[in-house]
Amino acid sequence: MPLAMNSSLEGKTARLELSGELDGNSAPSVRQEVEKILGASPDRLVMVVDRLTFMASAGLRILIFAKQRQPGLKIYMVQPQPTIVDTLKKTGFYDGVYVVDSEDIDKAAAG
Amino acid sequence: MDEQTFPGTLDSLEGVRDYVARAAGQAGFDRGKIYNLCLAVDEIVTNIVLHGYEEAGLSGDITLRADLDADEFVIRVEDHGKPYDPNAHRMPHPDDLSLPLEDRAIGGLGIMLAMDAVDDLQYDATAAGNVHRFIVKLPHANAATSPGRQS
Numbered sequence: 001m002p003l004a005m006n007s008s009l010e011g012k013t014a015r016l017e018l019s020g021e022l023d024g025n026s027a028p029s030v031r032q033e034v035e036k037i038l039g040a041s042p043d044r045l046v047m048v049v050d051r052l053t054f055m056a057s058a059g060l061r062i063l064i065f066a067k068q069r070q071p072g073l074k075i076y077m078v079q080p081q082p083t084i085v086d087t088l089k090k091t092g093f094y095d096g097v098y099v100v101d102s103e104d105i106d107k108a109a110a111g
Numbered sequence: 112m113d114e115q116t117f118p119g120t121l122d123s124l125e126g127v128r129d130y131v132a133r134a135a136g137q138a139g140f141d142r143g144k145i146y147n148l149c150l151a152v153d154e155i156v157t158n159i160v161l162h163g164y165e166e167a168g169l170s171g172d173i174t175l176r177a178d179l180d181a182d183e184f185v186i187r188v189e190d191h192g193k194p195y196d197p198n199a200h201r202m203p204h205p206d207d208l209s210l211p212l213e214d215r216a217i218g219g220l221g222i223m224l225a226m227d228a229v230d231d232l233q234y235d236a237t238a239a240g241n242v243h244r245f246i247v248k249l250p251h252a253n254a255a256t257s258p259g260r261q262s
Contacts, residue, residue, distance in 0.1 A: 002125075021128075024157035025121035054128070054146075056153050057221035067213040075212075083146040090227060091220055092208030 001053060002026070007033055013105070014042040019051035027058035034062055038069050048103055050079035060093055067096070078103050112137065114176035119164045119190060127156050127175060131186060134177030138184045140247075148245065151228035152186055154221035155197060155243055163192025163241070183230075186245040194236035197222045197243070 003026035006017045014037045022030060037045065045066060049055075066073055075097045080088070088094040098105075112134045117123035128149040135145040156173055164170055171191040178185045200222045207216065226232050231246040 021125065023121075023124045023128075023153060024161065025124050054149070054153075056150060056157065057224055058157070060220050061217055064212050064215050064217060067211070071211075071213045083143060086143070086147075087150070087224065090224065091203075092210070092215075093212065095209070096212035096215075 003030070005030060005033055007037055009037065009040050009042065012041075012043040013046060014038075014040065014044065015046045015048065015103075017048040019053075021054035022052060022059040023054065023056045024058045027056075027062060030059070031062050031065060034066050035069070038066065038073070041070065042073070044074045044076060044105065046076045046078060046103060046105060048078045049084065050081070052084065053081065055084045055087060057091075060087070060091060063093060063097065074098060076100050076105055112177040114174055116172045116174045119160050119171045119173050119192065121157065121160050123160075123173065124153055124156060127173070128153055130175050131177070134179075134186065135184070138177075138179045140184070144247075147228035148186065148247070151225040151232075151245055152188065154225045155188060155232075155245075158195065158197070158221060159188070159190045159192055159241075162195060163190055167193035169193065182249060184247045184249065188243040188245070189240045191240045194241050196234045196236070197225065197232060198234055202226075 001020040003018065003020040003022055008015045016033065016037060018030065063075060066075060077097050077099050079101060080099060085094070085099065115130050117126055131149045131152045132145050135148045159173060169192050174189045176187045200219060202223055203216065203219045229245045230248045233244040233246065235242045
């Protein structure tokens, strides 16, 4: 399934919704979008990925890129599918991002 | 399953995963295993396209073939790019995996995921082409060779 994405910025929180498949072919456009988002220096990047059905290591490299560009950035992944959680855990990325159930980050953090 | 040939370009990745998913589904694997096999083949095919073909200034095809016998399921991937043995790649050290993301190395993750998904990843570079073989032992084959098995 082709990748679709949508981004927005509210205050210091950037939102990036991804659906479909994130592979080596689609990753450059996502990286470009992340680069654009980081231009606004957000504190938080909320990635809504509940409809992301595939993520290759190219997706992991985008997370590294974002953190290298802006080390203080907090990255949230909202409702990743179990297969993607598995990839995050195997590669040690699970501890480098906040995996949350709700897009309402403040509420999720409080819960 | 009949072999299928794809152009050695990144826009073939979706078709490659579809092929692997169909073959692994026919072999009876569960959803998680099918996903991991798709991920494994996707990672290696991505490397073939980027490093074996594009970086080397070459172009060519990638041919997949799935075989199932009583003991194992095998996905064979053949290409004609610059040879590279994934088994020669240095895997991330366990300590590397707990580093903050900003300190992580960019490379090595794909091959690590590919190797994790299979029981064996074999590679041969011959004059006729490079061949990766992704091998998954079938559960009953593992049981038959496990030391504690009682008949």
